[in-house]
Amino acid sequence: MMELLVPVLIMGGIGAVLASVLVVAEKVIANYGICKLTINDKKELHVQGGKPLLTVLREQKIFIPSACGGRGTCGICKLKVLEGAGAILPTETPFMDQRELAENVRLSCQVKIRNDLRIVIPEELFSIQEFQTVCTRITDLTYDMKLFRFELRDPPEIDFTAGQFVQLLCPRYKGSPEEVYRAYSVASDPQQKNAIELIIRRVPHGICTTWCFDFLKQGDPVSLNGPYGQFCLGDTNAPAVFVAGGSGMAPFVCLLHHMRNKGIKRKAEYFFGGNTVKDQCLQAEMSRFEQQLEGFKFIPVVARPEPDSGWQGETGLVTDAVRRHYTDLAGHEGYLCGSPGMIDASIKVLVELGMKKTSIFYDKFS
């Protein structure tokens, strides 16, 4: 017995000594004291130094969009740091272009607070909040897409612009040892403020989609934050071309609700691409929108219809359908949402048909 116990105790002791040395060192050496954060030259926060800026801002309930959870791989959490951040790190430079380097844009997950900082946070980010919600409904849309409804508990209401997205916190589970945030566009009516709906498509081996599909049940609590993003309907009256594929459907459902709420009568044609007939969804909702909105037309496009499906609609790639449909797109506006490949191909076609690049707005999944 003693033969076993003594070595374990000795090793445990050595480990404990080393750990306590580190704890003391962290208190003494890595103690940066209280640092002052000046935000937009208006607001001052006093925070404990030593942690990354992104983490500290999150603790202060200021949510900066980030998709990788602070590991410096997504490059989304950019902020202007005017003073106090020191030189830019090699871990940040791959995400910056010349203009951003000149404007002191930094990745807030890589900037550690060591002293007083002066930073700029875009005003719209202050409206971003964290929401505790409950998943109240899960509906199958296709074999690999589901619609999830989350009712807000705390805070009880959300204000967002149609086309924006939220981040869903995927907790630790069997398939993933750490928490991750993933971004999803809101698909529900922006007038409905006490709940939001997300359309999620299963990504094979995806951390968050696997959790949503295989583990999340009705009645489970879910944490969301948002809203983020600038993918919104422009103020013009130009005829619009919507192009989407897969779960790119989500923001358009939201935009259509918005158009109906505001009585926007502009012409809009919505091309929705899927590989097979089985990939098409929400057709009943779309025909309802067609009745409610004068200028709106839904055009589902199927790349390879199953021989026995009796598909009557458009076939081929969604870009082929756009090309067949229009001869001149000058003066039109394009709204695109889907995979990077689909977006790039669509931009090419729209520009070829005469649409101005500045009139094309998109939300690229990556």
Next chain:
Amino acid sequence: MDNINAELWLMVVTLFASVFTNNILLTTFLGMCSFVSVSREVKTAAGLGAAVVFVMTLTTVLNWLAYYYILVPLHLEFFRFILFIIIIAAFVQFVEMVIDRYSPKLYMALGIFLPLITVNCAILGAALFMVIRQYSFIVTIGYGFGAGLGWMMAILAMAGIRQRLTEARVPRGLRGPGITLIIAGMMALAFVGFTGVLK
């Protein structure tokens, strides 16, 4: 006096041997993960290499002391894997904190690489080799420094080659880690040429 001179001579020989004939990366293929992922640019490779030299020299020395003054007297040699790992981890963490606090310049050059090499197998490998090969304290200093230097030399050479490769038309399936491993294999073959120069 003769004894110390002999020791010093052995240390120098071990140092050179661990740089060339027994290069830890190219003969035992340890520390491959950071070798493959951080060898895209000479500048970053130099930073990482310097961090490895620094950490390897000091941790092999620390681990030598821990092994011969703690584990051997207590007959707990079989615990060396665990002890070495926690000493390395604690030491790297400690050094990172100190550098981060007191020398921002050094932190930029060296400190940001420290977390990458806490769990580098070459560091642990060097500590284990020093036990297996029964190096004395003085020889261990030379060995730790030499092994780190050898690792740094290999990653610098690889980064130099890969910078040139950016212009080359590498077959798609081999881009990135694939071609890096093939190059590493060729470099290892070249280093076989040093065998026998030093014993």
